Amino acid sequence: MAMADGWQIIQDNLDAFLAAAGVTVEVAVFGLALGFAGGVLLALSRLSSFKPLSWIATIYIEIIRGTPLLIQIFFIYFGFGAISPLLNFDALTAGILALGLNSAAYQAEIIRGGIESVPKGQMEAARSIGMTRMQAMRHVILPQSFRLMIPAMTNEMVTLIKDTSLVSTITVVELTFVGKQLTSRYLEAVPILGFVALIYFVMTFATSRAMRYLEHKYRIPGYGEDE
Amino acid sequence: MSQDEIIRAVNIHKSFKGHEVLKGIDLSISRQEVVCIIGPSGSGKSTFLRCLNRITEPDKGEVLFEGKSIMGPDVDIDEVRSHMVMVFQSYNLFLHLTAKKNIMLALEQVRGMGQEEAEARALDALSKVGLEAKADAYPGQLSGGQQQRVAIARAIAMEPKLVMFDEPTSALDPELTYEVLDVMKKLAYGGMTMVVVTHEMGFAKDVADRVVFMDHGVIVEEGDPDKIFTDPQNERTRQFLKRVLKDEPGPPPA
Numbered sequence A: 001m002a003m004a005d006g007w008q009i010i011q012d013n014l015d016a017f018l019a020a021a022g023v024t025v026e027v028a029v030f031g032l033a034l035g036f037a038g039g040v041l042l043a044l045s046r047l048s049s050f051k052p053l054s055w056i057a058t059i060y061i062e063i064i065r066g067t068p069l070l071i072q073i074f075f076i077y078f079g080f081g082a083i084s085p086l087l088n089f090d091a092l093t094a095g096i097l098a099l100g101l102n103s104a105a106y107q108a109e110i111i112r113g114g115i116e117s118v119p120k121g122q123m124e125a126a127r128s129i130g131m132t133r134m135q136a137m138r139h140v141i142l143p144q145s146f147r148l149m150i151p152a153m154t155n156e157m158v159t160l161i162k163d164t165s166l167v168s169t170i171t172v173v174e175l176t177f178v179g180k181q182l183t184s185r186y187l188e189a190v191p192i193l194g195f196v197a198l199i200y201f202v203m204t205f206a207t208s209r210a211m212r213y214l215e216h217k218y219r220i221p222g223y224g225e226d227e
Numbered sequence B: 001m002s003q004d005e006i007i008r009a010v011n012i013h014k015s016f017k018g019h020e021v022l023k024g025i026d027l028s029i030s031r032q033e034v035v036c037i038i039g040p041s042g043s044g045k046s047t048f049l050r051c052l053n054r055i056t057e058p059d060k061g062e063v064l065f066e067g068k069s070i071m072g073p074d075v076d077i078d079e080v081r082s083h084m085v086m087v088f089q090s091y092n093l094f095l096h097l098t099a100k101k102n103i104m105l106a107l108e109q110v111r112g113m114g115q116e117e118a119e120a121r122a123l124d125a126l127s128k129v130g131l132e133a134k135a136d137a138y139p140g141q142l143s144g145g146q147q148q149r150v151a152i153a154r155a156i157a158m159e160p161k162l163v164m165f166d167e168p169t170s171a172l173d174p175e176l177t178y179e180v181l182d183v184m185k186k187l188a189y190g191g192m193t194m195v196v197v198t199h200e201m202g203f204a205k206d207v208a209d210r211v212v213f214m215d216h217g218v219i220v221e222e223g224d225p226d227k228i229f230t231d232p233q234n235e236r237t238r239q240f241l242k243r244v245l246k247d248e249p250g251p252p253p254a
């Protein structure tokens, strides 16, 4: 019975699945964190009045968004080592780095969009009552923009979680890698890959639910689309 | 400079993309004076106001606040701005903060007050505009008139030496206009120094010590409100007043 076999395979390899899911979570969490840090820096650079900084950030963002993630992953894993032995990363580090550097470009645009969608009068009111640019940013603009960013950030997080499967190509032993391995061992694609997909779905679903909760929790009464 | 002068603008020029919006404005305002600036749309009234605190940087000219130039790079412009606060047509309350927190923010950040002192000051300012009951409401939960009164409370809580109003009632329905004008009148009678850009000719007539008429980036005429409204000297002033007074609404319903 294929069905029973499938279930048996999953049960027999549950430890391997869970370990692989742990690696996937690790890649996703570190990738997103790196992407957020990089995204804030890139967004502020893009909005900077110091033009060269703004150009460098723009060029970086355009290159990352205009080339395939898979190529970026290969480039960092295979290419960087050729540039300098110091950049010879192990697969996991290279994978996290690639996803983080990629996500930074997307998160930068989300953060910039969030900052720019705060009405102009907010900065003006803050400045004309005597607040410095930094104070206005910190206490008026950013708290509002973070709320505005949540839906787009949710998208980016879900995308990145799914994109972690690409690092299987550089032999990171995460969910997709293990799924492929077990499939070729048992020749039972449906139950194995179905289970892998289910785990991804649980991760993305939990993420978007958590973000929706945050959005609701930090919503501003009477501001933006309510309910 | 007279002892009484609080602010003086000298030969202010400003262009946007080659279009000259201010063509050399001179204006001096004394302590406790209420000056209303009137004039057609696009004449540069807002731009002039914004040049006074350098939220818009003038191309040429100088602003003296309490006798000292505020133009140099060594001037602490943030400190200066905290003494000459602005009230906007679109209120510009901080949307993520309650009425009370809107007022407290600058008291804490700019004046360095502790939370308790700032809160007491904020509640006091709210009571002056009749909104102590709305201390914990967010801007989105207030009417336009209430939002503008909170904005005025936010301004006066700083105990400024000058308040600049840029058409504070233009976004409001007539019945809400009166509640805001009322607060402004009380402020004026309490001795606050005010520059008010306004289309409310009734307010200018009643409250202003001086009315300034601007057109095409210059001050065309200025003087006592009675004189300006009943016997304008300049043809452009006459034309403008004829146009706006025609559709001026009557006195508020009792």
Ligand SMILES: Nc1ncnc2c1ncn2[C@@H]1O[C@H](COP(=O)(O)OP(=O)(O)OP(=O)(O)O)[C@@H](O)[C@H]1O
Binding pocket: B016, B017, B021, B039, B040, B041, B042, B043, B044, B045, B046, B047, B048
């Ligand atoms: N930031 C800006 N960039 C470009 N043009 C501007 C800017 N601000 C103002 N202007 C232009 O300058 C002119 C004067 O504008 P301003 O807002 O000072 O007029 P106003 O007298 O306040 O008019 P209103 O009664 O409509 O408020 C207008 O033609 C306007 O389009």
Ligand SMILES: [Mg+2]
Binding pocket: B045, B046, B047, B166, B167
């Ligand atoms: Mg204006």
